[in-house]
Amino acid sequence: MPREPRSANQLDPAEEAALLETIDRWLQNDVAPHALELEHADAYPETMVEQMKKLGLFGATIPQRYGGLGLPILTYTRIVSKVCEVWMSLSGIFNSHLIVAAMIERDGTEQQKERFLPRMASGEMRAALALTEPDAGTDLQGIRMRAVRDGGEYVIHGTKTWISNGIHGHCAALLVRTDPEAQPPRRGMSMFIAEKGEGFVVSRKLEKLGYKGIDSAELSFDGYRVPAENLIGGVEGRGFHNAVGGLELGRINVASRSVGVARAALMQALQYAQQRRTFGKPICEHQAIQLKLAEMATRVEAAQALVERAAEAYDAGRRCDMEAGMAKYFASEAAMENSAESLRIHGAYGYSKEFPVERLYRDAPLLCIGEGTNEMQRIIISRQLVERNPA
Numbered sequence: 001m002p003r004e005p006r007s008a009n010q011l012d013p014a015e016e017a018a019l020l021e022t023i024d025r026w027l028q029n030d031v032a033p034h035a036l037e038l039e040h041a042d043a044y045p046e047t048m049v050e051q052m053k054k055l056g057l058f059g060a061t062i063p064q065r066y067g068g069l070g071l072p073i074l075t076y077t078r079i080v081s082k083v084c085e086v087w088m089s090l091s092g093i094f095n096s097h098l099i100v101a102a103m104i105e106r107d108g109t110e111q112q113k114e115r116f117l118p119r120m121a122s123g124e125m126r127a128a129l130a131l132t133e134p135d136a137g138t139d140l141q142g143i144r145m146r147a148v149r150d151g152g153e154y155v156i157h158g159t160k161t162w163i164s165n166g167i168h169g170h171c172a173a174l175l176v177r178t179d180p181e182a183q184p185p186r187r188g189m190s191m192f193i194a195e196k197g198e199g200f201v202v203s204r205k206l207e208k209l210g211y212k213g214i215d216s217a218e219l220s221f222d223g224y225r226v227p228a229e230n231l232i233g234g235v236e237g238r239g240f241h242n243a244v245g246g247l248e249l250g251r252i253n254v255a256s257r258s259v260g261v262a263r264a265a266l267m268q269a270l271q272y273a274q275q276r277r278t279f280g281k282p283i284c285e286h287q288a289i290q291l292k293l294a295e296m297a298t299r300v301e302a303a304q305a306l307v308e309r310a311a312e313a314y315d316a317g318r319r320c321d322m323e324a325g326m327a328k329y330f331a332s333e334a335a336m337e338n339s340a341e342s343l344r345i346h347g348a349y350g351y352s353k354e355f356p357v358e359r360l361y362r363d364a365p366l367l368c369i370g371e372g373t374n375e376m377q378r379i380i381i382s383r384q385l386v387e388r389n390p391a
Contacts, residue, residue: 005317010072019071023079026055027086035087039359042212044168048090052123057094059121061249062101066117073249074311077256081304084260085267088363089213091260093126095253096164099246100127100173103191107233107242116193128165128172129250130194130219131243133158138376140175140243141185145221147176147192149228154178154192156224159203166217167202171195174226175243178236186240191232199224210362244321250371251324252314255307258331258367261360262303265335265342266296268357272346289345296338303331322384329377332367339364 011019030051038045052058060076062068071079076098083091101120104112119125136142145158156176163172174194182188194200203218232242270293273284283289306327313320339360343350350357368374 005315010315011075016075016078019075020078020082022055023082026051027082031083031086031090036353036356036359039087039089039212040353042207044215045090045093045213049093049123049168052090052094056121058097058123058126059101060094061098062117062121063105066105066113067121068101068117072311073252073314074308077252077259077307077311080253080256081260081263081307084257085264087213088257088261089211091253091257092164092211092214095250095257096129097127097169099129099250099253100171100193102249103173103232103242103246104193106245107238109234111229112193112232112234125171126165126169127193128163128169128219129246130160130163130166130172131175132160132162134161137162138373140240141189143175143177143189145174145176146180147174147178147190147226149178150225152228153225154228154231156192156194156199156221156226158221160219160221161217162206163217163219164214166219167205167215169215172200172219173232173242173246174221175239178239182237187237189239189243190236191239191242192226193230193232194221194224194226195230197224209365210359211366247371248314248320248324251328251377252307252310252320254367254371255303255310255324255327255331258328258335258364259300259303259307261335261364261367262296262331262338263300265338265357265360265364266293266300268355268360269293269296269338269342269345272349276347283345292341292345296341299334299338303327303334306330322381322388325372325377325380325384328367328371329374329381332364332374335360335364335367 031048056069059068060071064070080091104116131140133143147154147156172194174192176190177188178190179188199222201220203220206216208216273289274282276283310320310323310327313323342357343361346355346357349355
């Protein structure tokens, strides 16, 4: 989807290094000592959220004129990877939020930008991206949530599920049907910024295998009224376009998360392999372990390269669904493989909750599912290959 180039936002290497060093200090001092306990308790990290506000993470990619940091996506991916090396759940709290901000920045009216983006940049207003429904996930055109115009408002009925930030967030970008008869169905879809209020109900918190601490919720809407001025762009029928454009950034984010998880699994395995001894020597000196470590390291570097390629395309304002799809597909599979290999290298200790590798092993599967399954990514990649290389 067309976007304004972000080339003017590039940081010089010294600025980026200083920013990443600040993030590193926060992660090591304030996140790492508490992540295991919070994750096992599935407790929302209130204190860390306040710290993320002060660091500016909720405004990381929001332009400076609206109070954000205005970071290039390339720098943002490096922040995300660092966060996910320590605790992946934190990245979800600001990722969905920033996808919504990017949609408003790209497709919203100037009044919507002035109204929402400054509060989003500060973290005062934290947003959820509400696309998925009980019977529609990857197939967005299958959504059923309905919005009917009633004077200066729309009345919304329906359910959204698996919504990150659904409990602790303050608003949600809702993909709805405003014209159920439209063909193809995407032409009858619209996107609203829905602030919590009467008729906006958090039905339940969803229990998960991993990715704990962040709130994943089911949301119900029964006669919920949203002002017409909250329709992104002010024109019906553009919701599918809003969502697909937002998912480019979302897939780059998931790929960046995957790099962090894959690298954490490698580093945990590398450290353990130098400490654990069998048959009179560290297991890192056994050829079988060396082969695993080499493959894990290569996956991390290849995944990082694909993420950077996708981020550079996004920053340049180019369409990058193929690049984002490649990065998301390869990097998430790398996270799956590395977490499994790391667990095997740890042996019985990898199965213990006392070691971070057990958490990595549970977190990694989500990366192959979220922001579009890897099966769908391969279809997107193939279609783009054909479109870009006609016979």
